[in-house]
Amino acid sequence: MTERLYYNDSYLTQFRANVIDVGPDPTRVYLDRTAFYPSSGGQPADQGTLNGKSVIDVVDEGDRIVHVISEPLEQAAEATGVIDWARRFDHMQQHSGQHLLSAVLLEMFGIPTVSFHLGAEVCTIDVEIAKLESQQLVEAEMRANALVFENLSLTVEYGDAKEDLGLRKATQREGAIRIVAITGLDRSACGGTHVRASGEIGPILLSKLDKVRGNVRIEFRCGMRAVRHARDNFDRLSAVAQVFSGPLEEVPALVRSQAAKLQESEKLRKKLGEELARIRGRERYLETVPDPVGLRRVVLRLPSLTDDLRAEAQSFTAGEKAMFLAVGENPPSILLATSKDSGIAAGDRLKILLAAAGGRGGGTPSLAQGSVQSGKELDNIVQMLVNLGL
Numbered sequence: 001m002t003e004r005l006y007y008n009d010s011y012l013t014q015f016r017a018n019v020i021d022v023g024p025d026p027t028r029v030y031l032d033r034t035a036f037y038p039s040s041g042g043q044p045a046d047q048g049t050l051n052g053k054s055v056i057d058v059v060d061e062g063d064r065i066v067h068v069i070s071e072p073l074e075q076a077a078e079a080t081g082v083i084d085w086a087r088r089f090d091h092m093q094q095h096s097g098q099h100l101l102s103a104v105l106l107e108m109f110g111i112p113t114v115s116f117h118l119g120a121e122v123c124t125i126d127v128e129i130a131k132l133e134s135q136q137l138v139e140a141e142m143r144a145n146a147l148v149f150e151n152l153s154l155t156v157e158y159g160d161a162k163e164d165l166g167l168r169k170a171t172q173r174e175g176a177i178r179i180v181a182i183t184g185l186d187r188s189a190c191g192g193t194h195v196r197a198s199g200e201i202g203p204i205l206l207s208k209l210d211k212v213r214g215n216v217r218i219e220f221r222c223g224m225r226a227v228r229h230a231r232d233n234f235d236r237l238s239a240v241a242q243v244f245s246g247p248l249e250e251v252p253a254l255v256r257s258q259a260a261k262l263q264e265s266e267k268l269r270k271k272l273g274e275e276l277a278r279i280r281g282r283e284r285y286l287e288t289v290p291d292p293v294g295l296r297r298v299v300l301r302l303p304s305l306t307d308d309l310r311a312e313a314q315s316f317t318a319g320e321k322a323m324f325l326a327v328g329e330n331p332p333s334i335l336l337a338t339s340k341d342s343g344i345a346a347g348d349r350l351k352i353l354l355a356a357a358g359g360r361g362g363g364t365p366s367l368a369q370g371s372v373q374s375g376k377e378l379d380n381i382v383q384m385l386v387n388l389g390l
Contacts, residue, residue: 097222151199281315
């Protein structure tokens with residue numbers, strides 16, 4: 001059995017232990033005691049060194065903990081472990097922050113936490129509610145940070161699962177239970193590493209809401225993660241403010257104003273593009289020589305089919321006895337437009353050919369469009385249209 005030193009002292013960064021076993025793979029080492037925290041409860045494993053060898057993973061195997069190291073210890077009977085303190089303390093801040101945040105959400109809104117994940121850059125909790133309003137998120141963030149400023153003590157206690165331990169969330173474990181308590185706020189069964197007081201959690205920043213399997217996922221950061229993220233966002237906003245030559249506090253209004261102008265410009269561009277396409281369609285009609293039966297035909301091969309092309313095709317076929325066929329290479333697509341007096345029902349004709357080629361599409365008697373999987377199938381459709389005299 002491995003004695004878990006981190007249970008009673010999360011601040012222990014160096015220890016000595018006896019090597020009691022080595023796995024078939026000599027890089028898997030078992031000690032009689034360890035300060036290395038194994039992956040568990042949403043918290044990643046510690047990293048550091050054993051006798052100078054990098055500890056790359058720590059795995060909980062029940063009664064024993066295995067340390068996966070970068071290279072064998074060369075039959076050492078003892079080992080000196082050194083914890084990567086920066087990583088450990090960051091995890092302590094995030095995990096303690098999660099306990100505090102979960103307690104706040106339950107206290108303020110009656111929302112229980114379902115799960116917790118501590119990632120390399122960001123943390124998340126899933127809470128049991130279908131929808132959470134942005135204002136509730138802000139209120140929870142303010143309350144959580146106020147409790148950080150109160151510097152509430154975090155303590156570790158032990159109790160028996162058979163007793164009424166006053167836990168925020170019932171535990172399925174039996175026997176002795178390790179309890180992490182935030183004075184006057186929370187009591188949770190937990191085997192993780194935690195800070196001594198809420199002030200060490202540092203600022204808590206809630207940043208994103210997502211819906212996940214009927215619950216809400218809240219993204220958050222604590223401590224220096226929150227500071228770095230806030231700094232990154234400030235720098236990004238400052239860069240936007242410089243682009244607009246305005247003060248930072250006016251960025252939202254400036255962006256909204258520019259977005260409205262851009263939307264109006266896009267509407268105008270689209271309107272002018274369609275008008276230009278209609279002019280091209282009329283000019284192309286006049287330039288196209290009728291065939292022996294009096295039908296004016298146009299066949300175009302283009303990189304892709306655009307919205308303006310539809311306007312051009314409709315303008316072309318607004319004239320008497322006209323047919324407009326356009327083929328787009330990427331993606332493989334086709335557009336067929338015909339005048340009312342051409343005797344060709346564009347929608348029916350193209351739908352049959354597309355179905356035969358495994359494509360899809362259709363349209364009206366005067367305008368139809370569709371797509372196929374490959375350029376070869378596209379060429380076959382064009383050839384069939386040619387063979388039909390189109």
